[in-house]
Amino acid sequence: LNKRDVVESILTGKPRSPGRSGQAFAAANIALCKYWGKRDEELNLPLTSSLSISLRTHGTTTDIEPADADEYWMNGERLAPASPIFQRLKEYLDLFATETPLRVATQSNIPIGAGLASSASVFASVALALDRLFDWRLDRRALSILARLGSGSACRSIDGGFVEWRAGTDPDGMDSYGAPLPDRWPELRIGLLLVSKEAKSIGSRPAMKRTRETSVLYTAWPDQAARDLARLKEAIAGRDFVRLGETAEANALAMHATMIATWPPVLYWRPESVEAMRRVWALRDEGKAVYFTMDAGPNLKLLYRETDQAVVDGAFPGVETIAPFA
Numbered sequence: 001l002n003k004r005d006v007v008e009s010i011l012t013g014k015p016r017s018p019g020r021s022g023q024a025f026a027a028a029n030i031a032l033c034k035y036w037g038k039r040d041e042e043l044n045l046p047l048t049s050s051l052s053i054s055l056r057t058h059g060t061t062t063d064i065e066p067a068d069a070d071e072y073w074m075n076g077e078r079l080a081p082a083s084p085i086f087q088r089l090k091e092y093l094d095l096f097a098t099e100t101p102l103r104v105a106t107q108s109n110i111p112i113g114a115g116l117a118s119s120a121s122v123f124a125s126v127a128l129a130l131d132r133l134f135d136w137r138l139d140r141r142a143l144s145i146l147a148r149l150g151s152g153s154a155c156r157s158i159d160g161g162f163v164e165w166r167a168g169t170d171p172d173g174m175d176s177y178g179a180p181l182p183d184r185w186p187e188l189r190i191g192l193l194l195v196s197k198e199a200k201s202i203g204s205r206p207a208m209k210r211t212r213e214t215s216v217l218y219t220a221w222p223d224q225a226a227r228d229l230a231r232l233k234e235a236i237a238g239r240d241f242v243r244l245g246e247t248a249e250a251n252a253l254a255m256h257a258t259m260i261a262t263w264p265p266v267l268y269w270r271p272e273s274v275e276a277m278r279r280v281w282a283l284r285d286e287g288k289a290v291y292f293t294m295d296a297g298p299n300l301k302l303l304y305r306e307t308d309q310a311v312v313d314g315a316f317p318g319v320e321t322i323a324p325f326a
C-alpha cells in the first residue's frame with residue numbers, strides 16, 4: 001500500500017468538497033521512549049513503539065481554506081514554491097486529492113530552534129484542520145494515521161497527555177497510531193533548555209535511516225526500546241517519578257549512542273549540551289530528582305516535578321517551563 005491508498009481507504013464514503021475554512025491546534029510532543037528507525041519509509045512505520053508527553057500549550061495552529069492556487073504560509077511568511085517545506089506540504093496535501101487548491105497557514109508558538117520536532121505539531125494540526133474543512137468527522141485513530149503519513153511523530157500529537165505510538169505489525173500501518181494513556185500527572189514539568197541555536201547538521205529523517213543501515217549498536221535498540229516502554233508505563237501508572245526520569249534519560253542517551261556509532265557519525269551534541277548534562281547530574285548528586293531527554297538536536301528537555309521548580313530555575317536561568325497537565 002502507498003500513502004494515497006491509505007488515505008483513500010480512510011476517506012471512503014467521506015465528503016470530498018471543502019467548506020469555507022478549517023482551523024485546528026495540535027501540541028508538540030516530547031518522546032520519553034524514542035522513535036528512531038523505520039520499517040517502512042513510505043508510510044513512516046516505526047520499528048519500535050514509542051511513548052510521548054504532550055507540550056499542551058506549545059504547538060501549531062493551522063488554518064486552511066479554499067483558494068485560487070495552492071498557497072502556504074508558515075509563521076506569517078509565505079513559502080516559496082521551490083522551498084523544501086512547500087514541497088513537503090504540497091506532497092502531503094496532494095494525498096487528499098482535493099480538486100480545490102488550498103491556502104494553508106500554520107502558526108507555531110514553539111521557541112525557534114528549540115529542537116522540538118515542529119513537524120509533529122504541524123502535520124497533526126494540518127490533519128485536524130483538513131478534517132474540519134471537509135467535515136470528515138474521523139475518529140482519533142484515523143486522524144493519527146493521517147498525521148503519521150506527514151511525519152511519524154505527528155501521530156502522537158492528535159491527543160494530549162501521555163501517548164503511546166504502537167508500532168503495529170500490519171504492512172499497511174492501520175494498527176500503527178498514537179493512543180492516549182488515561183493517566184494525568186499534574187506535578188510533572190518539562191523545561192525547555194536552549195543551549196545552542198546552531199542549525200543541526202543532518203535532519204532526523206536521513207539520520208535515522210543511516211543509523212539503521214550502519215550502526216552496529218542499533219541491533220540492541222529494539223530490545224532497549226521495548227524494555228524502556230514497559231518501565232515507563234509502570235512508572236506512569238505508579239506515579240514513580242524517579243523511575244520515569246531514569247528510564248527517559250537512559251533511553252535518550254542510548255538512542256544517541258546508536259547515532260554516534262553510525263558511519264558517517266551523527267552527533268547532535270554541542271559542548272554546551274554536555275555541560276548542561278553535567279549540571280543535571282550534579283543536581284542529582286545533591287539529591288534532586290531532575291532528569292533530561294534529548295532529540296535530534298543539541299538542546300535538552302528537563303524532566304522534574306513542580307516542587308523542584310526553584311532548583312531548576314536556579315541551575316538553568318532562562319529555562320522555559322511547561323506544565324503538561326496544568
Ligand code: 2P0
Pocket residue numbers: 030031033034035036044050117119120150151152153154204205294295296
Ligand atoms: C521522537 N524524533 O520519538 C524521535 C526522537 C527525533 C528523535 O520523531 O521521518 O520528524 O517524519 O517520521 O517524526 C523526529 O522524527 O521523522 C522524531 P519522520 P520525525 O520524537
